Amino acid sequence: MADYAPVDLAADNLVTFELNGRTVSAPAGTMLVDAAYAAGVEIPIFCYEPRLGPPIGACRMCLVEIEGMRGLQTACSTPVTEDMVVRTNSPMAKDAQDGVLEMLLAQHPLDCPVCDKGGECPLQDRTFKFGPGKSRFIEPKRHFPKPIELSSRIALDRERCISCFRCVRFSQDVAQDGQLTMQERGARSEITTFTGDAYEARFSGNITDICPVGALTSIPYRFVARPWDITNTPSVCGSCPVGCNTELTTRDGELKRITGRDTPNVAVEEGWLCDKGRWGYDIAMSPNRLSAPVVREAVGDRTVSIEDGVAAAASLLTGRRVGILLGGAVTLEEAGIALDLATNGTLDNAVVARLGVASGNCAPVRAATGAQLGDIDAADLVVIVGGDPAAQQPIVELRVRKARRFGARVIGCGARPHALESLGDFTRTAPGHLADGMMGLADAISNAARPVVLWDEADLASDPGAIAALTALLAASPHATQLMLGADVNGVGLSALGVSTTGLFEAIAADEVDAVICVHADPLEAAGSIAWQAVFDGFRGPVIAIATYASAMTERADLVLPALTMWEQEGTLVSMTHRAQRLRPGAAGPAQAAAGWELLIAIAHHLGHPPAYRTAASAFTHTVASHPAFFGMTTDLIGTDGVVIGAWPADDVSPAAIVADPDHLVLVATRDTFGDDMTARSHALRTAVSAPVLRMHPATAQALWLNEHDHAVLISDVGSSSALPVLCDARVAEGLIVGPLGAPGSPIEGALSRNQHQAIVRVERT
Amino acid sequence: MNADQVRAHIDPIRHEYAEARSLILPALKFAQTEKGHLTREDLEAVGEATGFSAAYVESVASFYDRLYLAPTGARVVSVCVTLSCMLRGADEVWDHLCEREGVSHHGGTSEDGRITIQEAQCLGYCDRAPCIQADAEETKGPFTPGSAAAFVDALRAAPDPHEFWR
Amino acid sequence: MPILNSVYRHREAGHVLTELVAYRAAGGFAAIEQSIGEMEPDDLLYVFHRSGLRGRGGAGFPMGRKASFLPKDAKLAKYVVCNADESEPGTFKDREIIEMNPFQLIEGMVLAGYAIGADRGYIYIRGEYEHQARVLDAALIAAREAGFLGDNILRSDFSYDITLYRGAGAYICGEETGLLESLEGKRGQPRLKPPFPAVAGLYSSPTLINNVETLSALPPIVTQGADWYAALGPEKSPGTKIFSVSGHVQRPGNYEVVLGETTLRELIYEHAGGLREGHQVKAVWVGGSSVPVLGAMHLDTPLDYESLNAAGTFLGSGGCIVMDDSGCIVRATLRLASFYRHESCGKCTPCREGTNWMERILQRMVDGEGRMEDLELLESLFGRISGKVLCALADGAVAPVASAIKMFREDFVAAVTDGGTPRPAPMSVVEVR
């Protein structure tokens, strides 16, 4: 990982100092290690990791000589000052580096040839660069049964540990899960969990990135590859709307590992990933992965080649009025091509719509200055309006915790209880009454110097009063910035292209469409599935599913074209903070599958309308040229760090508002990223899955004659859910039921209306 | 010990500290008075009462020599082996006690479970070297191997203390 | 051989002063009455400063100067912390003060608290001193009942109370920032400095940390005047110091001497009763075990900070461990090395690994598996441990080993050539009653 903090050499508070005889500069207060690194001088470090908080100066690797100061100083904890004279390569400093390395290696097993970290190990690298020639330690080394499983995903080899405290500080200070600690004292110190329990936490994998030796390694990556036979590709994660920047490690065309990037994106994830983004990729190898096209005929299913599959698609579409349904995670390119085909005469006047949470008329809120995740760090007030960020947009949790560590106040309101509420003062509001909760926030916002308001897209969209209230709230402070907690992976991208959540359903129902293409979209498993089921039951035309995994729709479709995953294809996703970022392939995928964009282009060719673009890159260029929010954007501009897109005029239609009243129970759906279908199918995440439950206040349960663990179904106007176990949680408002959106088998989607995440329900015990 | 018992002990002193974390050590010492060592439940209770994770509480406890994470004998006998005591016969006392209690030269608990003997670093009774401490309450010296054995025998025969402060 | 018993009232009185009335009768609390509400805090601070009192915990830093480093205008709470962790091998003077004269410490802490404008004081006492902790507990209650602690002390505007905090067995918690971490409910691992405790100490607030003996010296300084104290002993090392003498002496115990007026020889031979017939001094660790060892040739060194520095060692905590020629310096050194290995907190690499390594090499020498090159190896490690770490524990671990090898090299060489060192017979003792 990038161990050194980035240094802004264009800052206006530069100081000039002498480093090994050269005159260099850095902003005042920059730690010497970082300033030196920026000036091309590597001062070796182990415990220093600026993302973990203030330096602790434990490993003593960074000792340097500073004129006028007695002895040597730790460069990781010494800020640069004007005219400081520093020597990192004097005999005294060299001897100290040599000495610390010798001490570090004294007990180290030196098993690099069999160590997963070998070849990309800071201890190994720094030993070569700064270390002693040979060890003089002849005593027997300490021995532990090696290695142990810290969790099903992380192996701990205590013999290799150098007690740098990085993992412990991550767990205690950054993720604040409290689980990983140092035990015992002195030479007996070791990393462990409570009485040796498994380290089960959602960000646990980051410790494998920051461990500077091979003590903490990823179990799925054990013995899988060596640094010299892998390629690393920068990409982004498409598991949630945050869009964390990742690095894909590929060997022989197969994806072997996902890590944070060497140079983290400070505006987004700062190098931290949630365990799902890191390890969930193994679902690409799961049994329900689609690997070849299937033509469904009266006599049975027929597996065909991808060429034949595309030809079959073209013939099914020829002469028909087509509807295209896009999933919330399709790329800009895929959506752009669909829109293009609908308007350029290929699929005459096709209706294009997306599946997902309606984003409503939130334009007034978005008009306030937007913030990036990185801006939360510097906030003195973090306001969270609605939502369930820790579950829905995981990495946001770390940013808010960081701001809190830096002294920010955290406040907010909302219907659903969430993990970040323990950081500050929160008011519980009834669904549809977010505006009431916001009244209590106005003073804090107007008194804050740098308030950032995080607001939940779905909650706001379905609560018109809340949109007005939040708009007013933001206008009350000239310093306030806002950041949307988005619902769908590429929801912003699709919305900026003008793709709405409505139109197609109505067109099918009205018989205005007689062929449907679903692109990474399964309406039969989405909110409103009952209604979708009904229209498709009456639909006689062909349905083509472009999909990666088997689902209700791929079972129902007349033709299934297997598509590549987000780890196998190129494309652009726009994150919830409006940041366009590039997916880059890190694996090849099945031979008879292709990227969604490729399939759409191929179909157009077969229809006799070859489009003006043939590659993802040219499709991108074509797409951005025709949509104002993307004007001027190029892949170069996006680069590796992404770029924030412009404003766009159109907004989605608002879903019907659901307002709680004392006589009715309200279901509010929450998508727990660790409770969805994808997590459930990952082998690596098998111990991280959160089980689907109906959460409600104990009093609500009691009033319904329900005990904890009883199973219940929810019945609404539009349909009913599957039976789910009841979990009592006193933090949930009375009269409210929090249910899992996107859980395996879509248990609650049947009780929801299309594009809605709330419903008035009745409850029945089963 | 359960969290309510721990709370009953620390709530009256909560106001003496600006941060609740400071209560962890007093809570641990108090929890230990019950059985003489800290069980998984004790650590969880301290965590719950103070608001910190059990893992954190355990990591704090493990730092200190006088918090025991494994069962001990009814009495813990600490034999100082640091320099001043060594010069006046601590090693002889230590060897004799280990042999009599049937434990290895690293110390341990006697088979009857009555006595744990352990090496201690300087106990601050060098004027009475070689010295021995029974739990943390009673420190005596100087001892010869013989008188030390008699002291341990007396401890073995004595009723268990009401509370274990070690 | 001048004996001075005027700083610590129980020594002057010749009996324990654990009852409040007894302490009052011995002149106790006069300093509080004289200053709280009667003197400006700054003036009191200036009295401490002028007395020249230096810290008795080990480092010898001038107490008044340290107190003056606390920011005056800070809106943060301020704290006084008394270091009663007394774990330095060979040191047992704080134990005596607490056991026999707890009110003088309390009075000193109130004076210090008043001078710096503290909100609360804490006494961090080592876990092994449970008996002493109970003595203090009782004294705190009595002082509170008598109005010397708590709200509006002696009806002044000054409110201040003291909390007793029990440690749980870790030498490193005597290091001031390790102590603060422990007091904050953490593992007692020392902090990076700066910031120093005076600026950001307990709960990041300005904090004055002093040893038991240091704080207990404040009441007589107030009642008898800074000039009186400053006039005791040499200019740079004024006052009295309690030396804890132990090891191969006839009368181990605590002896209070005026700094600069007593030599090491007088301390050992006159105060502590000398050695056994026919034995000579071989080695003396005069300031606890964390200091370079002295030999017989240093016996005429006067006991004060400067003279001991000139002799190549430190006054330290005043824990004077004496070994006569019956002892084995290699084994003694190993024993101290084991102590530091056991007590290293494990945070800094050179200390965690280095203390362990030193012990293992010395153990091999004692066991007869030493090699000639081990001496050079050890010597090459000293500079890689000492001064390369966060706190002074590692320096303290190196000092006795490095100095012993320097001064008694032939004994270490003999351990290698003779195949180890036999365990010498210990000094026989009079059995406990």
Ligand SMILES: Cc1cc2nc3c(=O)[nH]c(=O)nc-3n(C[C@H](O)[C@H](O)[C@H](O)COP(=O)(O)O)c2cc1C
């Ligand atoms: C490893 C180590 C252990 C120490 N132990 C003690 C101790 O037990 N008692 C003490 O008063 N000072 C001890 N000190 C010194 C303290 O850090 C600190 O200097 C002292 O408490 C300040 O008080 P004073 O100025 O009154 O001496 C120790 C220092 C180190 C480095």
Ligand code: SF4
């Ligand atoms: S020098 Fe040793 S005891 Fe001191 S902080 Fe470092 S590791 Fe801990």
Ligand code: FES
């Ligand atoms: S050396 Fe044993 S009590 Fe001090």
